Amino acid sequence: MAVRIAIPNETSGERRVAVTPQVVRRLLGSGHHVVVESGTGDAVGFTDGEYAEAGAEVTSDLYQGADLVLVVGPPMPDRAARIPEGAALVGFLDPFAATELIGTLVARRVTAFAMEAVPRTTLAQAMDAQSSQASAAGYQAVLLAATMSPRIFPMLITAAGTIPPVKLLVLGAGVAGLQAIATARRLGAVVSAYDIRPQVREQIESLGARFIAAPVDESAASASGYAKELADETQRRQQAALTESVAAADVIITTAQVPGGPAPMLISREMVEKMRPGSVIVDVAAATGGNCELTRAGGDIVHRGVRVMGPTDLAGSVAIDASEMYARNLDAFVGHISDGDGNLSFDFDDVIVSDACITHNGRVMHPVTRRALNLEAPE
Numbered sequence: 001m002a003v004r005i006a007i008p009n010e011t012s013g014e015r016r017v018a019v020t021p022q023v024v025r026r027l028l029g030s031g032h033h034v035v036v037e038s039g040t041g042d043a044v045g046f047t048d049g050e051y052a053e054a055g056a057e058v059t060s061d062l063y064q065g066a067d068l069v070l071v072v073g074p075p076m077p078d079r080a081a082r083i084p085e086g087a088a089l090v091g092f093l094d095p096f097a098a099t100e101l102i103g104t105l106v107a108r109r110v111t112a113f114a115m116e117a118v119p120r121t122t123l124a125q126a127m128d129a130q131s132s133q134a135s136a137a138g139y140q141a142v143l144l145a146a147t148m149s150p151r152i153f154p155m156l157i158t159a160a161g162t163i164p165p166v167k168l169l170v171l172g173a174g175v176a177g178l179q180a181i182a183t184a185r186r187l188g189a190v191v192s193a194y195d196i197r198p199q200v201r202e203q204i205e206s207l208g209a210r211f212i213a214a215p216v217d218e219s220a221a222s223a224s225g226y227a228k229e230l231a232d233e234t235q236r237r238q239q240a241a242l243t244e245s246v247a248a249a250d251v252i253i254t255t256a257q258v259p260g261g262p263a264p265m266l267i268s269r270e271m272v273e274k275m276r277p278g279s280v281i282v283d284v285a286a287a288t289g290g291n292c293e294l295t296r297a298g299g300d301i302v303h304r305g306v307r308v309m310g311p312t313d314l315a316g317s318v319a320i321d322a323s324e325m326y327a328r329n330l331d332a333f334v335g336h337i338s339d340g341d342g343n344l345s346f347d348f349d350d351v352i353v354s355d356a357c358i359t360h361n362g363r364v365m366h367p368v369t370r371r372a373l374n375l376e377a378p379e
């Protein structure tokens with residue numbers, strides 16, 4: 001028996017696809033059957049013909065008999081309602097916000113796994129879609145800034161004089177921030193970077209950027225090594241210490257996030273007002289509230305000559321490669337929940353399965369989602 005894997009069209013302007021033709025071949029090689037909804041790859045440039053050539057069945061009657069549905073973003077509830085009862089769903093499901101979707105998945109006894117809940121461990125590295133998409137976003141953020149900045153990034157020595165390199169500041173040096181540093185360095189910018197976790201200094205310096213130390217005396221990382229939310233007073237001291245670096249920067253890329261919480265506010269309106277007109281801020285954390293007080297998610301504003309951009313679709317702007325990486329992450333996850341004999345198998349003693357599972361058998365399993373939805377403590 002083969003697992004019947006369905007790939008529906010994405011909704012709400014998503015350009016990425018959950019499975020590329022290349023990954024269709026991998027899934028078939030693992031003994032699965034892949035069904036792709038007609039038009040799935042249109043936005044990114046994969047044709048129905050390419051999917052068919054890779055061995056997928058291309059159809060408009062997608063859900064019939066599906067065991068597993070793979071998506072990029074959360075399906076609209078009316079589409080989720082068509083997932084066969086008892087089937088599985090895997091993708092970025094935004095479980096804390098998608099109340100209606102979770103209700104539908106519970107009602108249909110769907111086993112749903114959220115890629116944003118896959119643990120960030122070495123064991124789960126091949127399935128770490130947060131990292132692969134953050135990498136694409138960090139790269140694209142710098143290209144967007146370079147396009148929107150009225151300045152040339154590298155130093156130019158010309159007969160008309162010397163143009164100094166752009167001064168670029170990165171706030172938050174996780175996966176996206178480190179990729180932003182590397183990309184900005186390749187473009188010839190002079191880069192400095194700040195992160196609350198002192199252990200990233202070495203990574204920042206090895207990429208040729210200057211590390212700005214955090215003025216934070218409390219332990220900034222939680223036991224798991226992730227950043228945690230700071231007390232208001234600490235956050236204010238952090239802003240004060242960053243004011244000078246922010247004012248000196250021509251371009252700022254902000255990527256600071258706290259898992260499960262709102263993004264930390266690092267750049268106040270007053271700090272923006274101290275920047276030179278013509279400077280650009282690209283706030284990669286816009287979707288979780290942003291690191292700059294003036295950021296509007298999905299927006300692009302100019303305040304006293306400083307452009308503040310809050311793109312929420314950076315990975316989607318490089319949709320082919322972002323899809324390729326995401327599809328490989330999904331392939332690895334599918335391998336993890338398959339028994340090799342063509343069946344799905346969920347081992348809830350396995351930390352990857354238990355952490356990532358949002359709903360199963362008519363229940364919300366994920367403790368943080370239960371709290372977000374005001375459900376009682378996990379059974």
Ligand SMILES: NC(=O)c1ccc[n+]([C@@H]2O[C@H](COP(=O)([O-])OP(=O)(O)OC[C@H]3O[C@@H](n4cnc5c(N)ncnc54)[C@H](O)[C@@H]3O)[C@@H](O)[C@H]2O)c1
Nearest residue numbers: 120121122172173174175195196197225227255256257264
């Ligand atoms: N396989 C693995 O083991 C693996 C893979 C990926 C990431 N990780 C780890 O996961 C952690 C998070 O990575 P991420 O890229 O998803 O991070 P993230 O997107 O959650 O946050 C981005 C960065 O913002 C920083 N930050 C948070 N609050 C801040 C503040 N107030 N000021 C300045 N910076 C602040 C964080 O320290 C982090 O480096 C890191 O420790 C990373 O090394 C591990």
